[in-house]
Amino acid sequence: MPPLSLYIHTPWCVRKCPYCDFNSHERGELPEQAYLEALLLDLEKDLLITGERTVETIFIGGGTPSLMSADFYQQLFAGIRARLPLADKAEITLEANPGTTEAARFEGFRAAGINRLSIGVQSFNDGHLQALGRIHDAQAAITAANQARSAGFDNLNLDIMHALPAQTPEQAIADLEQAIALKPTHLSWYELTIEPNTVFYRSPPSQPDSDSMADTEQAGFALLNQAGFERYEISAFSQPGMACRHNMNYWQFGDYLGIGAGAHSKLSSHDTHGNLVITRYQKTRKPEDYLAAPAQARRNPQFIDGKDRLFEALLNGLRLVDGISLQTLKRTTGLNPAQWSPQLAPLQQQGLLTTNDERLRCTPNGLQHLNGVLETLAETL
């Protein structure tokens, strides 16, 4: 049985951002105790599917997970450990938003066992932060990063966005410089993308044109590279050896279990004939529905078969600069990738894909046009 990653969703925010299409809801007082019990009930039900597997990574996302107390996490991890084994060196990440934390809280999170913090900074420009509907200012973000470090978080990610409404290329680069100055081990640097079902989708802000975005991006890549950050995925950069293990598992088509409102799971198992079976499902989205019946939260189970497996694996794996190894593809999909070489050949001839060292990856040009590559794969696979 492959190792397991665990995703825990906390669905609440102080205020919903106009660009956010995640399962997050505004709420004053949080039902911590009820949610804790619900998560553990949810997990227990899922253990019947996952079987006995060691959890290698935990990622707590949201919403705003840093709104929950350190005590909540202390109890949650105790509950998890009581139900399934957690690896000694498990990576445990918590998403935190500036403006929802103070020094003491960070210390509590660290003491609870969280060893990686991902701070949603987005920008260090107060005007742009306001345009994004963030509740914090630039100073709060800097303070949060410093406090996190003092609290013992030596593995620290900052989320930074560019292509913001009315942002100049210089401002985008200035944000990146400020982020680098805070010495994180990891940076997620990506452009603001307008998603359906968001405020921005209904009234879109003006963004830089795609050529200007590409210029900014090239300048940013150079700057990050100079500062020792390696680009290992479309928009993920890390100091050597500090790639996010939890996300790497998603990108390499690994297994993960999601608990909490709206969380997604992907699990592989074997049927009685020893054939690989891949199942996806999700948990009911609305927090109140989830709280009402956490043991019956599972929705939309789906079996992923045949070429869909390969497509999903590539949808994720080709985002990685190093691509995905053919062996991993074979193991996680149960298919022989060689069988699909006629479909991959045209993309190789166009200089968009390569297979070197037993890995399938995008060329630098292919990475820049990944949507086009995936579209072709969706049609030809």
Next chain:
Amino acid sequence: MTDISNIRNFSIIAHIDHGKSTLADRFIQVCGGLSERELKEQVLDSMELERERGITIKAQSVTLYYKARDGETYQLNFIDTPGHVDFSYEVSRSLSACEGALLVVDAAQGVEAQSVANCYTAIEQDLEVLPVLNKIDLPQAEPEAVINEIEEIIGLDAMDACRVSAKTGVGIDDLLEQLVERIPSPEGNRDGDLQALIIDSWFDNYLGVISLVRVKHGVLKKGDKILVKSTGQTHVVDQLGIFTPKRTETKQLEAGEVGWVSGSIKDIHGAPVGDTLTLAKTPNVDALPGFKKVKPQVYAGMFPVSADDYEDFRDALAKLTLNDASLFYEPETSDALGFGFRVGFLGMLHMEIIQERLEREYDLDLITTAPTVVYELLLSDGATIYVDNPSKLPEGNKIEEFREPIARVNILVPQEYVGNVISLCVERRGSQINMQYLGKQVALTYDIPMAEVVLDFFDRIKSVSRGFASMDYAFERFEATKLVRVDVLINGDKVDALAMICHMDQSAYRGRALCEKMKELVPRQMFDVAIQAAIGSKIIARQTVKALRKNVTAKCYGGDVSRKKKLLQKQKEGKKRMKQVGNVEIPQEAFLAVLKVDD
């Protein structure tokens, strides 16, 4: 059952916007054909498309009962006619079922060219034409001047013309009285052998072919075994009746009446328009003259975006041709676009409507290539051929003489816009045949190359005259001229579907303009796209669509794969109306870029 002497069959001849549909609605209301609730605006324009565009494309009919002042009840059969210049052929079809016509003229705008042409058709078909002045309630109405125009331009006595407002209802009763008084009743022998003319046919998924017929002689009853003269096939009448305007079943249709018939005819060509129906037991009844076959004026290639839709596309075209005799199609193969059809249309509006109907009613995604007229070529070996597709043009050295079709265009325009209209005609390579001042309007006659007329001349003439000029055109002759084919190359490969034929003097300019327009319309892709125009092997213009520098969804974290898939799906939807030519995605609009070079 109505005595034949109490039947009146009539059409309304009117220019677009002169109020034909409103008048029809008013008749229906006065005669109680529909309850208030049912009386939707412009009930006769039944196709969704017709209502949206506010025009009539297909003939429709309605049977009404009017109690006249003489105490008699008359059966009025109103057969609707299309109003757009592209559809004038449909008018003669509708008129063939009538003994009279109302010529409706906007009392503020005066006579328009197309009404003149239709009016002449009615007079040729021996119809009694009653002039009617509509919109009499408008403050700018000038009935006296318009009466003069009718008399001068058409030569019709208009002194007694009814003055009505279809909108307010003023004068409608008087008009109905005049109608029953002056339009003759049909002649026909109800005891004779059945002879009925098919005015229109269309396909209904439940009933099969439904035909609109005018019974000339005899009686048509439910259960009759009928014979379609041209096919020799016999069918049993399942249902028949009239439109009130709802389709209403009756027991029989008698000589002089107009109504619908269905006989479970599943073959869509089972009841051709213009054909004659009789009873199976009287196969020797004479066939009626039918209708003049109309020739398409413009041809375009139509190709399904997905090759899987080819069969459905062919079936859809077959169904549309059933009641659209002017629609012509034959298979076409394009190197760039694959299998499709070469389709002939009466004009651009006709083409747009067919394309929209195919897409809406038959759920097809189609690529249409730029329309072209039919050219006559005299080859070096003495043969004369006709070419409706630029890519089928023989080599230049095999062509002895290149002839293009010339249209005779009749235009009526208020004096203040005559200068603009003349400039437009000159710009379109027109030569003046006649010019005559008639009251407030000027009648212009020009010979203009058909290619210059069919594309956007109608829209242009409207725009240079603030909507006041009107026109009518017909094919006149072929004339030798200097024409060349301009090819378009995408990344060095000639794309047959983009070739155009144009006048040599305009070729350099048109080629340049076409490349510029294409550059705007072809989206940026993963690589540079070179767009070139060439005459023979000589490149006359070039544009480059620079490669898109990136196309990748930035942050795509988390375990929700469906979200990532949806993003891709959305991207694909956006390319629905694109055709892959080689490596290059070309959107539908780019194939029609040649139409937009004058914008």
